[in-house]
Amino acid sequence: MEKNMENLLEQMTLEEKIAQLMQLATFFYKGAAGDGEITGPLEDMGITNEVVQNSGSVLGASGAKEVSNIQKEHLADNRLGIPLLMMADIVHGFKTIFPVPLAIGCSWDQELAEKSAEIAAKEASVSGVHVTFAPMVDLVRDPRWGRVMESTGEDPFLNAVFAKAFVRGFQGDDLTHDHFRVAACVKHFAAYGAPEGGRDYNTVNMSERQLLESYLPAYKAALDEGCEMVMTAFNTVDGIPASGNKKLMRDLLRDEWGFDGVIISDWGAVKELIPHGVAEDEREAAKKALEAGVDIEMMTACYAKSLQELVESGEMSESLIDESVLRILQLKNKLGLFENPYRGTSEELEEELIMSTEHRKVAKELAVKSCVLLKNENVLPLKKNQKVAIVGPFATNGDVLGPWSWHGSRDDAVKVYDGFLTKTAASNITVAKGSDIETVTEDQLTEAVNAAKDADVIVLAVGEESEMSGEGGCRADIKLPEAQLTLIQKMKELDKPLVTVLFNGRPLDLHGIIDQTDAVLEAWYPGTEAGHAIADLLYGDANPSGRLSMSFPYSVGQVPVYYNCFNTGRPQGDDKQERYVTHYLDIPNEPLLPFGYGLSYTTFAYSEVSLSSEKLSGDSEIKASVHVTNTGNVAGEETVQFYIRDIAGEVVRPLRELKGYEKIMLNPGETKVVTFTITEEQLRYYHSDLSFTSDNGAFQALIGPNSNDLAIGNFYLKK
Incomplete structure (x- = not known):
């Protein structure tokens, strides 16, 4: 098969090869809705019809x-009959929308995550999509950044687990013959999740050791799972924009990691080398990007306008172009497009599969598992005979899908009110909008008071509209909008139990919510089955089991705040009044809610950590x-979390690092023993010379329900 692709490459003209490296939006093509609005866009980009006819992907x-x-x-129109690759952002569902990835991370359920990607691939593939721009595995520590919602959180280990799960779900085992799967494209390489100030597209500045240790593992995990494509990041890495970064793309990704798949720029990123300040013009941008290893240029025309001249002038070898074209042809071949250019595409199967009962069932299950109970002062679960007032801008709002749900329909989404109707009689429910997302009127507040005055409990459905997060959705103030805080305060004055359900794409500053209401359920953007999942949880037909995959800050002034931080030479101790230690005068050092946190309708008790040995050698292992024990009255699922701390390293080590977890179901009174294996390999880290090894010395094994509340066992490594 590879030989056939090489033969095809030999038949291509230089112009045809260069066109294969261009990706254009749908509206450039004949046959698109509107029959291809070609003339204006072609003139704007400075390309010809011939380039479109020979382009490689849509x-x-x-x-x-x-x-x-x-x-x-x-x-x-294509002389050699080379089919197009159809690519799209299928991030957390195609038409059946699952929770946003940050919420999926809070499920700590890799099997369900994989299933969600499999269903998304199935719906997308029958609709003609060959490649999805997912998963996004960027590690994030700053909730101001809008694309937090697209990541699975702040931890390298957990992100790597989900990266593998998503790739397995999208791609399956056999892309050539399984036409219900799509090729995955991991993004954004690299460190896009660490922009200064939490501002999208901004500069990233970190040490190479930090990059290797915290930010690269999830990308590597996706590639180890067989991910077919990589998308470059918009940001700089060590002063060089990723799309022109030879060290990052060729030296690390190609040579060191051995990745031989396709690298694609993000939208316009090749031409953005000019405003970044590393290319004077499109010609130089094209040269730098291709030399760095970017195979496909998305939605700018630097390659189309410049590569032929660069080759003919002798400034660039045509072999560089051949390498990129061959990789693109090989991916098309692996997808079986030369045998069947319409691979998987079927209007009949669209009708049968998309938004099927089975798909919606999985969407509901994952939504249930992704919600995190943050507070409960004996208010939840609700009783089905209680009179409930549902108040807030999300009471009957379909904006529960979140960003990157472009094929999803808010009309198809189950609203909060509709979910409640499946649990209790309509006569038990009153509804009021109460406020808009960012504005409130006296009439709205009066309506809310009237709706709630006879209720036994008030459920506040509040949050961010989806446009307040996602790409370009960065916020400096991450509190709930003031209008909704006013609504909460107004409801507080009624002196009734208050339950808050939050819809948002980032960890929020919860002041005005967690201190004013009796229970708080973090629902994120739960997707198509939002209302059903929330009703199950609030009425106790499901027991909350989600655990935070990202810390909630006490205040935006702490940001970035994350669990696996360094201790510093002057750590704050028990005496919070001591001045000359690392601290704030006005807020705590610790986040409001730590990584791994989440409540249940039952309680769990942990024993001390038992170690099979206190000494670890290079080839032995310790069982921790x-x-x-479930010490409550209902069955519940607990996520038992395992961390390690290196007491003294050659360079400073984090206070704790997640190394494993296990989800267990326990009936009331039931006890289970959970065991984790410690090996020398888990203790390795990047030293000052970037060698990856471990050190002899003291360590701690820490096990508990979240990154703060941990039982400790001490052991030593002696290799």
Whole structure:
């Protein structure tokens, strides 16, 4: 098969090769809805119809009818009959929308995460999509950044677990013959999740050791799982924009990691080398990007306008272009597009599979597992005979899908009110909007008071509209908008039990919420089955089991705040009044809610940590065990978390690092023993010379329900 692709490459002209490296949006193509709005965009980009006819891939095409039409028209015009690759952002569902990835991270359930990606791939593939721009595995520590919602959180280990799960779900075992799967494209390489100030597209500045230790593992995990593509980041890495970063793409990704798949720029990122200040013009941008290893240029035309001249002038070898084209052809071949350019595309299967009962069932299950109970002062679960007032801008709002749900429909989403109707009689429910997202009127407040005055309990459905997060959705003030805080305060004056359900794409500053209400359920953007999942949780038909995959700050002034931080030479001790230690005068050092935190309708007790040995050699292992008991009255699922601390390293080590976890179901009174294995390999880290090894010395094994409340066992490594 590879030989066939090399033969095809030999038949291509230089112009045809260069065009294969271009990705254009759907509206450039004949057969698209509107029949290709070509003339204006072509003039704007400075490219020709011939470039479009020979281009290699399409951005954003979906829907079996449209995709088939585009492919048919393209093949009629393409001299060598090379099919198009159809790529799209299928991030947390195609039409059946799952919780946003940050919420999926809070499920700590890799099997369900994999299943969600499998279903997304199935729905996308029958609609003509071949490649999804997912998973995004950027590690994030700053909730001001809008794309926090697209990550699975702040921990390298957990992010790597989910990276692998998503890739397995999207790609399956056989992309060539399993036409219900799509190729995955891990993004954004690299360190896009660490922009200064939490501002999208901003500069990233960190040490190489920090990059290797915290930010790169999840990308590597996705590639180890067989991920077919990599997307470059918008940001700089060590002063060089990722899309022109040879050290990052060729030296690390290609040579050291051995990745031989396709690298694609993000939207416009090649041309953005100019405003970044590393290229004077499009010609230099094209040269730097291709030399760095970027195979496909998305939605700018630097390659199309400049590569031929660079080759003909002798400034660039045509072999560089050949390498990139061959990788693209090989991916098309692996997807079986030369045998069947309409791979998987089917209007009949669209009708049968998309938004099927089975798919919605999984969406509901994952939504239930992703919600995190943050507070409960004996208010939840609700009783089905209680009179409930549902108040807030999300009471009957379909904006529960979140960013990157472009094929999802708010009309299809189950609203909070609709979910409650499945649990109790309509006569037990009153509803009032109470406020808009960012504004409130006296009339709205009066309506809310009237709706709630006879209720036994008030459920506040509040949060951020989806446009307040996602790409370009960065916020300096991460509190709930003032209008909704006013609504909460107004409801507080009624002196009734208050339950808050939060819809948001980032960890918020919860002041005005957690201190004013009796229970808080963090629902994130739960997806298509939002209302059903929330009703199950609030009425006790499901027991909350989500655990935070990202810390909630006490205040935005702490940001970035994360659990696996360094101790410093002057750590704060028990005496919070001591001045000459690392601290704030006005707020705590610790986050309001730590990584791994979450409540249940039952309680769990942990024993001390039991170690099979206190000494670890290079080739031995230690078993670390705890007894976990359900001390409450209902069955519940607990996520037992295992951390390690290196007491003294060659460089400073984090206070604790997640190394494993296990989810267990316990009936009331039941006890289970949970055991984790410690090996020397888990104790390795990047030293000052970037060697990856371990040191002899003292360590701690820490086990508990979150990153703060941990039982400790001490052991020593002697290799």
